[in-house]
Amino acid sequence: MNYLLGIDIGTSGTKTVLFDEAGHGVASYTGEYPMAQPKNGWAEQDPADWWKAVVDGIRAVLAKSGIDAGEIRGIGLSGQMHSLVLLDEKGEVLRPSILWCDQRTAVECEEIHALMGGKERYIEITANPALTGFTAGKILWVRKHEPEIYAKARHILLAKDYIRYKLCNVFATEVSDASGMGLLDVPNRCWSQEVLEKLDIDPAMLAKVYESPEVTGTITAEAAALTGLKEGTIVVGGAGDNAAAAVGTGVVEDGRAFATIGTSGVVFAHTDKLSIDPKGRVHTFCCAVPGAWHVMGVTLAAGQSLKWYRDNFCDADKVEAEKQGVDPYDLMTAEAAKTPIGSNRLIYLPYLMGERTPHLDPDCRGAFVGLSGMHTRYDLVRAVMEGVTFSLRDCAEILRGMGVQSDVILACGGGGSSAFWRQMMADILGCPVATTISKEGPALGVAILAGVGAGLYPSVPEACRQIVGVNASQDPVAEHVAEYDKFYEIYRGLYPALKDSWKALAEL
Numbered sequence: 001m002n003y004l005l006g007i008d009i010g011t012s013g014t015k016t017v018l019f020d021e022a023g024h025g026v027a028s029y030t031g032e033y034p035m036a037q038p039k040n041g042w043a044e045q046d047p048a049d050w051w052k053a054v055v056d057g058i059r060a061v062l063a064k065s066g067i068d069a070g071e072i073r074g075i076g077l078s079g080q081m082h083s084l085v086l087l088d089e090k091g092e093v094l095r096p097s098i099l100w101c102d103q104r105t106a107v108e109c110e111e112i113h114a115l116m117g118g119k120e121r122y123i124e125i126t127a128n129p130a131l132t133g134f135t136a137g138k139i140l141w142v143r144k145h146e147p148e149i150y151a152k153a154r155h156i157l158l159a160k161d162y163i164r165y166k167l168c169n170v171f172a173t174e175v176s177d178a179s180g181m182g183l184l185d186v187p188n189r190c191w192s193q194e195v196l197e198k199l200d201i202d203p204a205m206l207a208k209v210y211e212s213p214e215v216t217g218t219i220t221a222e223a224a225a226l227t228g229l230k231e232g233t234i235v236v237g238g239a240g241d242n243a244a245a246a247v248g249t250g251v252v253e254d255g256r257a258f259a260t261i262g263t264s265g266v267v268f269a270h271t272d273k274l275s276i277d278p279k280g281r282v283h284t285f286c287c288a289v290p291g292a293w294h295v296m297g298v299t300l301a302a303g304q305s306l307k308w309y310r311d312n313f314c315d316a317d318k319v320e321a322e323k324q325g326v327d328p329y330d331l332m333t334a335e336a337a338k339t340p341i342g343s344n345r346l347i348y349l350p351y352l353m354g355e356r357t358p359h360l361d362p363d364c365r366g367a368f369v370g371l372s373g374m375h376t377r378y379d380l381v382r383a384v385m386e387g388v389t390f391s392l393r394d395c396a397e398i399l400r401g402m403g404v405q406s407d408v409i410l411a412c413g414g415g416g417s418s419a420f421w422r423q424m425m426a427d428i429l430g431c432p433v434a435t436t437i438s439k440e441g442p443a444l445g446v447a448i449l450a451g452v453g454a455g456l457y458p459s460v461p462e463a464c465r466q467i468v469g470v471n472a473s474q475d476p477v478a479e480h481v482a483e484y485d486k487f488y489e490i491y492r493g494l495y496p497a498l499k500d501s502w503k504a505l506a507e508l
């Protein structure tokens, strides 16, 4: 038999899934780890936690499935984007990874635009403005604030590419994830000499760039001994988690789109032609299909908002859920569903970590607006879900404005597993929302890329046609659409009303 392995280094945990050649999941394992927030707006993780979760995951799926590791034809890696890993000359990690949702680099982003002779030139090359979440600002931040660490740095990697280094002993990346570093010439799919020169970053520190289905290395003897994999098994480029989810949901052709509610929230559309928002509110990155791109809007605290609410205010639900043997999220959302649209006139702004699309503002923060003495915690749960979905609508509106359209949106991520949240998405986005038969989005996506790299499938779109199936959609309900529209209009007015207050708070 032929098997493929997909490994997704997510923010809440690493998911390792073994698939057969037809894309059916055979065994899976998730290893979780914490995210540290040492200061307001900072977010870090220890790459050692990712590596442990990967080793545990590979060993677990091999044990559960009982297959011979030699039957694995290829491995694909996916992961949280933008997160900076710095290694010294011995390949040792120099400091915790600074994550995609970290907001400490506002000053460095301004500096990048200045060094480039203006934001316009930078966008022309990298297709995006310098954003606090992206990697380039983080590199400049470490160089300025931790010069002793930067002096020792020899390699700059992203999360999944650090795992590739541990598995294959190579320094390699691929175009989709590299696009989010702010150093790639996105139209030409290679590192930009101009950007590297102007930012004074040594090109030797960067990994070699591949297309997503290309073979980047093979499993070393050391990694084989640690994980149980067979030495010499190929590892393909893989993709950043969103580009990987696109492959796993078949969003690999024009007119296809998906929306994720994971830790972050994303509305993602494939484009065969390069398409850039001149205001930089949505990202344009190379996608995992060689020669094509994607545009995506990102809201930083999507599922994270509900997780934050659950972990701080819903202990009673956790206890009750354990008694009933159900997931606390299912219990909370079932109760929230009993509250009317608009959460009894309560609006939540999901800016716990600042915001990218559409505001590009590291200083804004979350808010409940309209709180009254009659509100229950389930009104607040519903308001959180609605606020996150309004933020996805902000993303979708910009994509529509760029002429990127889709008839159906595929729902992904932990939040997308909730039928109630999917109906809310359909009603708020005004578009049918469906799910794919496989729930393994990014892991399946990179397993498919591994299959293409191993020669099991002729191309990424053809592999998706063979493997990815879609369930019936949930359609928008006209009365709900009209009702949500009223609250969305009020939601849209709240950011401009509060912007200066957030700035003042940040400056205290």
Ligand SMILES: Nc1ncnc2c1ncn2[C@@H]1O[C@H](COP(=O)(O)OP(=O)(O)O)[C@@H](O)[C@H]1O
Binding pocket: 010, 011, 012, 013, 261, 262, 263, 264, 302, 303, 304, 305, 306, 307, 327, 329, 330, 333, 412, 413, 414, 415, 416, 417, 418, 421
């Ligand atoms: N049953 C559920 N109902 C609603 N939301 C859920 C459910 N399960 C998970 N979630 C949301 O999904 C988020 C995790 O999504 P996931 O895709 O696993 O994240 P990541 O890939 O960023 O690690 C949680 O923070 C939570 O908000």
Ligand SMILES: O=C(CO)[C@@H](O)[C@H](O)COP(=O)(O)O
Binding pocket: 010, 011, 012, 079, 080, 081, 082, 100, 101, 133, 180, 240, 241, 242, 262, 263, 264, 265, 266, 283, 298
């Ligand atoms: O920053 C982005 C995309 O630009 C995030 O989408 C990260 O790639 C991580 O997302 P999760 O899958 O962990 O929510």
